[in-house]
Amino acid sequence: METFDLFIRQHMDMVYIVILMIFLGIEIIGRVPSVLHTPLMSGANAIHGVVIIGAIIVMGKAESDNYLALILGFLAVVLGTLNVVGGFVVTDRMLEMFKKKKPKP
Amino acid sequence: MPHNILSISYLIASVTFIIGLKMLSHPASARRGNLIAASGMALAIFATIFLYEDEGKHLGNYGWIFSAIGIGLVVGWMIAKKVKMTAMPELVSFFNGMGGACAALISIVEFDYIYRNGLGTPDTIFSSVVHAGHYLAIIAGAIIGSVSFAGSMIAWGKLNGSIKDVSFKGQHLVNLLILVLVVAGAIFTYFSNAAGANIPFFITVFLALLYGVVFVQPIGGADMPVVISLLNSFTGVAAACGGFLYDNKAMLTGGILVGAAGTLLTILMCKAMNRSLKNVLIGSFGGTKSGPARNTSEQSAIKEITVTDAAMVMAYAKKVMIVPGYGLAVAQAQHSCHELEKLLEEKGVEVKYAIHPVAGRMPGHMNVLLAEADVDYDKLLEMEQANDELPATDVALVLGANDVVNPAAKNDPSSPIYGMPVLEVEKAGMVIVNKRSMKPGYAGIENELFFDPKTSMLFGDAKKVLQELIGQIKEI
Numbered sequence: 001m002e003t004f005d006l007f008i009r010q011h012m013d014m015v016y017i018v019i020l021m022i023f024l025g026i027e028i029i030g031r032v033p034s035v036l037h038t039p040l041m042s043g044a045n046a047i048h049g050v051v052i053i054g055a056i057i058v059m060g061k062a063e064s065d066n067y068l069a070l071i072l073g074f075l076a077v078v079l080g081t082l083n084v085v086g087g088f089v090v091t092d093r094m095l096e097m098f099k100k101k102k103p104k105p
Numbered sequence: 106m107p108h109n110i111l112s113i114s115y116l117i118a119s120v121t122f123i124i125g126l127k128m129l130s131h132p133a134s135a136r137r138g139n140l141i142a143a144s145g146m147a148l149a150i151f152a153t154i155f156l157y158e159d160e161g162k163h164l165g166n167y168g169w170i171f172s173a174i175g176i177g178l179v180v181g182w183m184i185a186k187k188v189k190m191t192a193m194p195e196l197v198s199f200f201n202g203m204g205g206a207c208a209a210l211i212s213i214v215e216f217d218y219i220y221r222n223g224l225g226t227p228d229t230i231f232s233s234v235v236h237a238g239h240y241l242a243i244i245a246g247a248i249i250g251s252v253s254f255a256g257s258m259i260a261w262g263k264l265n266g267s268i269k270d271v272s273f274k275g276q277h278l279v280n281l282l283i284l285v286l287v288v289a290g291a292i293f294t295y296f297s298n299a300a301g302a303n304i305p306f307f308i309t310v311f312l313a314l315l316y317g318v319v320f321v322q323p324i325g326g327a328d329m330p331v332v333i334s335l336l337n338s339f340t341g342v343a344a345a346c347g348g349f350l351y352d353n354k355a356m357l358t359g360g361i362l363v364g365a366a367g368t369l370l371t372i373l374m375c376k377a378m379n380r381s382l383k384n385v386l387i388g389s390f391g392g393t394k395s396g397p398a399r400n401t402s403e404q405s406a407i408k409e410i411t412v413t414d415a416a417m418v419m420a421y422a423k424k425v426m427i428v429p430g431y432g433l434a435v436a437q438a439q440h441s442c443h444e445l446e447k448l449l450e451e452k453g454v455e456v457k458y459a460i461h462p463v464a465g466r467m468p469g470h471m472n473v474l475l476a477e478a479d480v481d482y483d484k485l486l487e488m489e490q491a492n493d494e495l496p497a498t499d500v501a502l503v504l505g506a507n508d509v510v511n512p513a514a515k516n517d518p519s520s521p522i523y524g525m526p527v528l529e530v531e532k533a534g535m536v537i538v539n540k541r542s543m544k545p546g547y548a549g550i551e552n553e554l555f556f557d558p559k560t561s562m563l564f565g566d567a568k569k570v571l572q573e574l575i576g577q578i579k580e581i
Contacts, residue, residue, distance in 0.1 A: 059173065
């Protein structure tokens with residue numbers, strides 16, 4: 001329990017970020033029209049691809065004889081990139097269609 | 106100095122995520138918002154590769170990193186560009202699963218480091234070789250990432266039709282039991298012998314994967330969008346766990362932002378179907394046919410209509426309302442649909458589209474499809490508006506939609522979709538329903554609309570039928 005307490009105290013700024021981001025996340029998309037639900041979900045999907053940063057760190061600090069870290073890290077970077085690239089490209093493709101859809105004057 | 110640049114890069118990335126999400130929720134700015142978030146992501150990735158320092162050391166293995174990114178980039182780009190518009194929903198699920206797997210793999214590698222360090226000090230319990238907070242971030246990332254990965258893969262399989270809905274009695278109890286075992290495994294690992302902590306850890310990960318499977322398996326295909334959105338926010342939280350692990354603010358902000366926004370989006374989607382999240386997750390649609398069984402005499406009361414007659418009726422109508430559904434999407438019939446609409450307008454018929462918020466497999470699915478075919482934005486009516494105009498409509502043409510026009514949602518309390526708002530097409534003067542067969546829709550229930558005396562069935566593939574209709578109308 002003390003270690004946990006210590007962890008919280010050392011990471012107080014992180015705890016603040018978490019709480020503020022929860023409110024911000026809810027606030028930001030509060031009034032999204034239902035038409036945009038799918039692109040928004042897809043866009044959010046791409047953003048959580050930020051997990052790739054962790055994968056890069058794992059990969060980058062793996063010693064050359066640590067095969068588990070190398071292989072899993074490699075796989076993680078590939079999957080993370082898929083998430084980021086695929087997510088943004090698919091969202092863009094969806095929204096490309098919405099662009100044409102603007103009401104004509 | 107490089108460290109400062111890295112921190113600032115992360116800060117900029119976090120801000121672009123926030124701005125991106127904000128802009129994504131308005132139609133006019135959505136596309137730019139996506140690009141802004143993407144550029145922030147690129148910045149964060151390159152800053153990490155070149156500037157990140159671990160105990161004063163730069164990252165190594167550049168060859169590995171760049172080849173992995175190269176593979177992901179090419180494959181991801183190809184899949185995302187090549188896939189048909191109709192397959193978009195399952196693709197989102199697929200990419201979400203990749204993110205979940207990525208988070209889980211990171212946790213596994215980090216666990217392995219600690220486990221190996223622990224091997225040097227035999228006869229100690231695992232909790233003494235790891236910080237509690239650190240362990241919490243690792244195990245939560247592993248569990249949530251695994252659930253998200255397995256669940257997304259099942260959702261992906263369900264949407265592309267390769268996995269069928271399966272549920273059995275008492276499944277929720279079994280699911281709950283597995284969830285309890287996952288948590289127990291996580292706690293057990295923490296207090297087990299440091300030298301043997303890997304076994305309970307991997308069992309926990311395995312159980313988490315299993316939970317992901319059984320969690321999504323009983324949920325009906327029609328509810329998949331909601332589930333994908335929920336799993337999306339799970340992956341966000343898993344990414345945030347990585348943020349705790351590496352003290353990385355960009356991962357933390359991005360992850361939590363998506364976690365919170367995704368949860369709200371899930372609830373909004375449920376609201377669009379007038380159901381609660383609990384109802385979606387527990388009161389499963391799929392598999393069990395709880396709707397009242399129709400007897401065969403009623404079954405035989407359906408009326409068919411020929412393409413020629415249907416063409417005639419529509420060409421001489423004043424107002425036609427097209428109700429698109431998943432059938433239109435699978436048949437890729439959006440262009441034919443637009444062609445029919447133009448042809449009818451030339452003949453002086455007023456044509457509108459009635460868009461149910463959850464028609465197709467995702468909210469907004471129909472808007473995307475029809476926009477692709479250049480259908481005028483003003484012609485797409487949202488549900489309330491369409492329901493106001495339906496009584497003044499001569500012909501409602503239902504193209505491969507089923508559950509969203511089922512009157513049982515209004516007048517049969519025993520129906521599993523009771524309470525869901527539907528398009529009241531039966532108020533139109535005449536209803537023409539195009540379907541491939543009499544098979545029930547995704548919710549697995551009969552539709553009494555088809556037995557309505559006003560309704561005529563026009564069987565066949567939506568695209569083929571539409572083209573025949575166009576041919577016939579041209580001749581009139």
